[in-house]
Amino acid sequence: MLTDRQRKVLTILWHTYRHDWADYVAGLQVLCQRSQLTERQVRDTLNELVKSGHLEHARGLTRVLLPSKLNR
Secondary structure (H helix, E strand, O other): OOOHHHHHHHHHHHHHHOOOOEOOOOOHHHHHHHHOOOHHHHHHHHHHHHHOOOEEEEOOEEEEOOHHHHOO
8 A cells, every 4th residue: 555655746746747768867856846845755656656667777777557547
């Protein structure tokens, strides 16, 4: 089950990028503003989402794999 922070960040990523590969680090400031979290919190959450299989990371790009987990 996702934490509230993970759900918030994943929702923002899904509505911003969908399944497209993107450089999430380049858009980190936008993610911070939209989520109202610090850069460290967003980075930690992104790492947690990659480890849990919700995001896929390859060649410096990332994409959302499991948006269906956004439902409570």
